[in-house]
Amino acid sequence: xxxISLDRLDDFFARVASEQSLYMPVxxxxxxxxxxxxxxxxxxxxxxxxxxxxxxxxxxxxxxxxDFKIQGKNIEVLDTRxxxxxxxxxxxxxxDARSFSILDKVxxxxxxxxxYKNRREHGVIISLSCTRPxxxxxxxxxxIDPVEPEGDxxxxxxxxxxxxxVNTPKxxxxxxxxxxxxxxxxxxxxxxxxxFSRNVFKKLPLANLSTDSFGGDKMMKLxxxxxxxxxxxACIGCGTCTFICPTCQCYxxxxxxxxxxxxxxxxxxxxxxxxxxxxxxxxxxxxxxxxFRQRFMHKLVYFxxxxxxxxxxxxxxxxxxxxxxxxxxxxxMKALEVEE
Amino acid sequence: MxxxxxxRAKELLADGTVNRVMGWKKGEFGxxxxxxxxxxxxxxxxxxxxxxxxxxxxxKLLVKESKKDGVILAFLKPCDTYSFNQxxxxxxxxxxxxxxxxxxxxxxLDAEIIKSKGITGITGVKNVNYTLVIDTIYGEExxxxxEAVSVKCKSCKSKKHVIYDELIGDDGDILESDxxxxxxxxxxxxxxxxxxxxxxxLSKCIRCNACKNVCPACTCxxxxxxxxxxxxxxxxxxxxxxxxxxxxxxxxxVAGRCTDCGECSRVCPQNIPLHLLNxxxxxxxxxxxxEYQAGADLDTKNPLTDYSTDDCEPSIxxxxxxx
Numbered sequence: 001x002x003x004i005s006l007d008r009l010d011d012f013f014a015r016v017a018s019e020q021s022l023y024m025p026v027x028x029x030x031x032x033x034x035x036x037x038x039x040x041x042x043x044x045x046x047x048x049x050x051x052x053x054x055x056x057x058x059x060x061x062x063x064x065x066x067d068f069k070i071q072g073k074n075i076e077v078l079d080t081r082x083x084x085x086x087x088x089x090x091x092x093x094x095x096d097a098r099s100f101s102i103l104d105k106v107x108x109x110x111x112x113x114x115x116y117k118n119r120r121e122h123g124v125i126i127s128l129s130c131t132r133p134x135x136x137x138x139x140x141x142x143x144i145d146p147v148e149p150e151g152d153x154x155x156x157x158x159x160x161x162x163x164x165x166v167n168t169p170k171x172x173x174x175x176x177x178x179x180x181x182x183x184x185x186x187x188x189x190x191x192x193x194x195x196f197s198r199n200v201f202k203k204l205p206l207a208n209l210s211t212d213s214f215g216g217d218k219m220m221k222l223x224x225x226x227x228x229x230x231x232x233x234a235c236i237g238c239g240t241c242t243f244i245c246p247t248c249q250c251y252x253x254x255x256x257x258x259x260x261x262x263x264x265x266x267x268x269x270x271x272x273x274x275x276x277x278x279x280x281x282x283x284x285x286x287x288x289x290x291x292f293r294q295r296f297m298h299k300l301v302y303f304x305x306x307x308x309x310x311x312x313x314x315x316x317x318x319x320x321x322x323x324x325x326x327x328x329x330x331x332x333m334k335a336l337e338v339e340e
Numbered sequence: 341m342x343x344x345x346x347x348r349a350k351e352l353l354a355d356g357t358v359n360r361v362m363g364w365k366k367g368e369f370g371x372x373x374x375x376x377x378x379x380x381x382x383x384x385x386x387x388x389x390x391x392x393x394x395x396x397x398x399x400k401l402l403v404k405e406s407k408k409d410g411v412i413l414a415f416l417k418p419c420d421t422y423s424f425n426q427x428x429x430x431x432x433x434x435x436x437x438x439x440x441x442x443x444x445x446x447x448x449l450d451a452e453i454i455k456s457k458g459i460t461g462i463t464g465v466k467n468v469n470y471t472l473v474i475d476t477i478y479g480e481e482x483x484x485x486x487e488a489v490s491v492k493c494k495s496c497k498s499k500k501h502v503i504y505d506e507l508i509g510d511d512g513d514i515l516e517s518d519x520x521x522x523x524x525x526x527x528x529x530x531x532x533x534x535x536x537x538x539x540x541x542l543s544k545c546i547r548c549n550a551c552k553n554v555c556p557a558c559t560c561x562x563x564x565x566x567x568x569x570x571x572x573x574x575x576x577x578x579x580x581x582x583x584x585x586x587x588x589x590x591x592x593x594v595a596g597r598c599t600d601c602g603e604c605s606r607v608c609p610q611n612i613p614l615h616l617l618n619x620x621x622x623x624x625x626x627x628x629x630x631e632y633q634a635g636a637d638l639d640t641k642n643p644l645t646d647y648s649t650d651d652c653e654p655s656i657x658x659x660x661x662x663x
Contacts, residue, residue: 030611031456034544048460051609052546061546134460135369135477203477205368205463234375234401238550240609273549274566321452324550324607325396326372 002164002175003185009162012181013038013090019177021087023057025050035089044091048134049316053246054096055103057089058119061243061268065115065253068262081114084122088174094149095139095316097127099246101150102314105307106249124174126164127151131197136317138206138330144314146201147194158190206315206330213337216305223297227335232292234325239270241319241328242295247312250276271295296332342390344508345415345443349388350381352413358439359410362401364394370464370475371451375401377412390415392467395448395490397603399423399433400556406437414438417445418512419492421501422599422635423556428503429638430597432559442501444509450490450606457483492602492615495519502636519600523619542584544610551587551604551614557594557634565590587617595621596644599635628652 004012016022022038025045033045034052067078100120107116127149130137139146148154152171155162163185166172175182201207214222242248252269255262269276271294277284285291303312319328349361361384365376371393378384397420405412416424421442427433454462454474461477470485497519499512526534552558552565564570565586572586591598600622604614625632629643629651643651 032611132460132478134455135462200477204461205477233377236550236553238548238553238607239546240548240550240607243546243548244609270548275568278568320368320372321455322609324554326367326374330368331374 001185001187001190002166002182003161003187004164004182005161006157006159008181009044012178013042013044014040015178015181016088016090021085022090023087024090035091048130048132048137049093049095049318051318051322052244053099053316053318054089054092054125055099055246055249057087057123058100058116059103059107059249059251059268062265063115063267064263064265066264068264070261081118084118086122086124088124088126090126090128090155092125092127092149092151093130093316094127094144094146095137095314096246097125097150097154098139098142098144098314099316100125102247102303102307102310102312103249105310124153124170125151126171126174127154129154129156129194129197131157131193131200133201133204134317134321135205136320137201137204138209138315138317140201140204140207140315141209141211142311142313142315147197156190156194158187158193160189161185163187163190209330209333210337211300211311211333214300214304214311214333215309216301219297219301219305222301222336223293225336228289228293231327231332231335232289234327235272235288235292236324237272237274237288237291238324239268239272240322240324242270242272243268244318244322246314246316246318247299248295271298296329299329300333341443341509342388345390345441346384346388348441348508349378349384349413349415352439353381353384357411358413360405360408360412361388362398362405362412362414364389364396369451369462371449371454371462377405390443392446392449392465392485393451395446395450395492395606397423397554397556397601399427400554400559402438403427403432403559406434408437411437411439413441415441415443416501416504417443418499418501419445419496419599419601421503422498422633423601424635425503425638426597426599426635427556427559429635430559440504440506442504442507442511444512445493445499446496447486447489447493449485449488451488452611453488453490454483457487459483490602491605491613495521497600497633519619520623522613522616523623526616526620538584541612542587544612545587546610547586548609550607550609552590554603554607555590555594556599556601556603557597558590587612587614591617591621594618596625596632596642597634598622599633628656 013022017038023035024038025033026036026042027033027045033047033050035050035054064080067080069076069078107113129149130146152168153174154165154167166175250269250271251266253266255264271291276291285294299312304310313329320330352358353361361378364373365387366389367373373389373394375396375398378388398414398416399420402414428435459474459476459481462474463477464475466473467485472483472485472488474481495517496515497517498514500514501511598618600619602615608614625643632643
């Protein structure tokens, strides 16, 4: 199996960054981690996860879609799209790695989102397996193996070396490009550690969370549940959960007036906001209860209904950590389940 | 304390003084408490909690709750009573509809600080003589209580309840607080250093609006940042200056009304020290118009919406702006 000894990992990062952009989680001054472009001296964060998810690389918070140049009565339409350069993202956890397949289902189905596709084709995902999960982790509930994450290449460490497992042709190409930095290693110790990690995941407080009560076939029952009123009572209607979520993919398209034209951009939107999906007649969800319900129904009912039962949550636990009122998908699932 | 609160809440529900109780509900891991309305003794017995992690300010939620039928019991910490008073002053809460029990304040803890020490897999936290004993799936961990105190409690301004119907526990005093020390540090920077500080902090903003939505001073029926017709609506940042604009405008909007409750910094998912912007305004108001504490009482006029002939002249801006 391909490996790099841990004391040479920084050399590997430097080598990759010399040929293409490399992003990885680094520690911030406030003790949290975020994905940053590698520069000389960058150190891989030891924290479990970043505040913002890795979806930003393919679906940025704002992006310009098209420009309109106005001269007199003429409007010129300018396509601002450019071929994206190759880039690599190292250290994506299993939850975020799975989120890409969820986003792909939204953005790569017809009509294909060419902006997303462009970035997706040029980005190599190098995932990193988890060994020390947090109490807020529940990816295994959605069939994710945090010890064998998805991605073009998946990495795991046995404490001495970083092992690289190639999963896709894109990953193969990447490994070939940097073939000289890898050694051949024996993963025997690694396999033992993976087994150990899997047992840790079984001990997590949310490991036995059940998805049985959810899915497309339970739509009306869940939609009409009286529990939503109580569940949404403490929701302050901010967009924290949606913006840090690796799978939330709703966006808005706006025009921004410049001196001699218009920039049409898209930006993330949040179903928690009062102006979400506002149309000429007004807003279809007038209360916070309806907006709150929308988010969880989307992840637990509508998305699986349209995507062969796959849930729109990867159990990363970010919303559990960050919600100002500590109300989140786990509490929603537990409350609605009781009703069954 | 928690048991006394539960007992009293059940009494007031039973004798019909109130028909609802606002407090906090237990979470999954011992630290993730949620503001909640309880309607029966059973619910209180089952879910009510008041501990080191019940740090959220309940006052703003009473704007909505006091519009409903019947009286609601609210447990307010000293800092929450300042917010409540300020909201009363602005005619946002119906006083008759709220029965206030003042409860002792913090210091309350921030689980994020515990986690930042590398402690993870948390399933419970206990305070044993000011040492936190933390149960985790990896075994027991310990850390000093005071190291986990939340930002909002670190520079507590007052242990005194400025409004209440009854108290559980003793009332405290207004404290000599060091809350302006950090503002002074920023004031002593060169303008370039200060710009860089705020650039670094505010560029982390993801425009989630948590600071605005949780803020007890932000109770407009329609916020300008939620109005698509305003042209400055919340969703997108068009350039790196706009983030600063959003937060600076917000600080201006709440100037003179912000009680320094610290909720903005508590909820920020990116740990931006937003309270320092508001504190700068409070410090300036104090030095330009005399000591003023928003929410301290119901009568004193907010210096920014009041006029007196000895008010400072606008030229003060120029005089103070010279480095």
